Amino acid sequence: MQSKEIRIAVVDDHTLFRQGISRLLLENEEISIVFDAANGAAMKEKIAHHPLPDVVLMDITMPLVDGYEATRWLKQNYPQVKVLALSMFEDDEPIIKMLKCGAGGYILKESNASDLMYAIKTIAEHDYFLNELVSGKLLRSIQDDVKAPDPIADLTANEIKFLEMCCSELTYKEIAGKMCLSPHTIDNYRDALFQKLDLKSRTGLVIFALKNNISAY
Incomplete structure (x- = not known):
């Protein structure tokens, strides 16, 4: 039985990166690119005029509307759309913040094509993609938010x-x-x-x- 085609939108402010990743993904018959956008503001305009993507590949640092705001907006208006965050950064803060904004996973831009395809297929099917990088940071985030006591709660x-x-x-x-x-x-x-x-x-x-x-x- 033929696999369901995964509709992708690419949101990144670097034109060459958007074009390059789109060409790369289109080599896979299971993928279609419904649109690309240079930032979250352009994404908001385009999403209403194109087939709804299953997965948005979302850059974090963009002008006008960044990845955090764009992801929050997507989850509020199109909660069925999955967001896979893309970034050059490996720091805790942007990863945790994107997950809290509603991203279902995170992958570094330097990842190879097979890892990216695996991440896309996983998040499309299971709503999330947890690799070693994300799972550890997500765990720490949960521990920080839920389990750690407020250090000043007992002070007068x-x-x-x-x-x-x-x-x-x-x-x-x-x-x-x-x-x-x-x-x-x-x-x-x-x-x-x-x-x-x-x-x-x-x-x-x-x-x-x-x-x-x-x-x-």
Whole structure:
């Protein structure tokens, strides 16, 4: 029995890349290219005037409307269309962000033709494509969002204020004056935070504050 043809749209701001990948994919009889677009804005215009693609190969960094916004728009308006993100980047942030925007998978532009075809067929059939790169990062994303406790959830308002002031050049005694508290109370805040956060120095407190965006200085 003949396999169902997979309709593809290619969205990328590099003309030569779009043309090259389209020619490459058309060598496979199971693939048809319904349109290509230079960015998410052009994709929005073209998708209404062409057969609906099964899979969109979506670049991330594009002018006007980037891959993140274009993917969100697609999933809101055409949820049946699968998005396979394409990028030069191997960093956690763009991969996780594209998956959160609704992409069903991610593949590097430097991948070979057989890997790309496998990714397209997999996402078309199963709605997702998880390779080693994506699965590890997706797992970390889920762990970060769901399992990791909020590091400042157990801190009191005064402890957070104390952490903010630790990022200044004020001494502990001066912090006590600013907070209208005794130096002894400030020492207690410091020691309690050392224990709660498993830290041993003011530098550790400052780094924690900066990493968790609770520094006003």
